Amino acid sequence: MMPHFCLNVRQGDVLLEDPEGGEFVSVEAARDEAIAAAREIMCEQIGRGELPERNDCIEIMNHDGHLMLTVSFDEALPPGP
C-alpha cells in the first residue's frame, strides 16, 4: 500500500489543511508535488498582482498527523544569480 500524505498550506498565520490527503509512492514524490503546487500557487498570486510570500510553505504530514517535511515557497523558486 502506498503511503498517505496530507499537503497542508501555511500562509502567514493561516493553516489550510488538506482535508483528505493523497497517496504517493514516497515522501520524495510528495515533496515533488509540493514544489509543483507551491509554484502553481505563486503563479496564481503573481497573476492577481500579489507578491508571493517566500516564507509560506507546504507541510507534508503523514497518516498519523506527524510533520514529515516542510517545503517553503522559497525552495520552490529557482536559485538567484
Next chain:
Amino acid sequence: MASSAPSVGVKNQLLAALPPEVLSRLLPRMRSLSLRIRDSLIRPDTPIEAVWFVESGWVSLVATLEDGTQAEVGLIGREGMVGLPLITGIDTAFVEAFVQADGSALQMDAGAFRNAMEEEPALRPLLFRYVEAMYSQTTQTAACNGRHDLEQRLARWLLMAHDRAEGDELQITQEFLALMLCVYRPSVSTAASTLQRAGMIRYGRGHITVLDRAALEATACDCYAVVQRRFTRLLGA
C-alpha cells in the same frame, strides 16, 4: 448496479423535451440504473456499449495526457446524455466518462440507440443540438482554463455542480476538484479557503456546501453564464 423499469415522468431534460409519444416508445428500451461515484461509463478508445440519460447526480468527461495527467473537459447532469459520439455515429470515445456524484440514469444499449436514431425523426435534431451545446461547454472550458484565475474557475465549477445537484451540499473531494480544475490539491485549498472566508461555501472532508450562490455567481468568470445561455438557446429551459 440496481436495475428496474423506468417510471413515467422522466427527470432527464433531453428526454422530457421529446414529444410524449416518442418518449413512450423509447422508455421500454431503457433501463433505470443507479450511478455510483467512480463508476467508469466510457473508457477512451474502447467501444461505447450504451448511452446514459442522466436523471440525477453527474458525470465528468476527462481527457488524459500521455503522462497520465487528467483534466475535466465536460460535465453532464440531468440536462444531458453520456455517450455523445454515438449520436454522430462514432462508436468509440476519446475521453473517459466517470460518475462523480451518485445518482441515476436511464440507460439504452448502443444498438437500440442506433435504431432509435433511425426510427425516431424527433430524436436526431434534439441530440444534434445537444452535441453543439456540449461542444460549446468544452470550448468555453478550454479558453477559461487558459485565461481565468483559479478562484473564478472554482466558483464556476461549483455553480455547474450546484445546478446538477439536489440541495446545497456537494459530495466532492479535493482530489476530484483538483482533477476538475487541472491543478494540484494545495491550490484547491487556497482557492476554496478564499471562497470560504468570503462566506460563499463551507468545505470539509469530502463535501462542499454552497452557502451563498449569488456571491459565487458574482465571483465566477462569465464562462458560467455564457454556457448557460447557449444551453438555453439550443435546448430550451
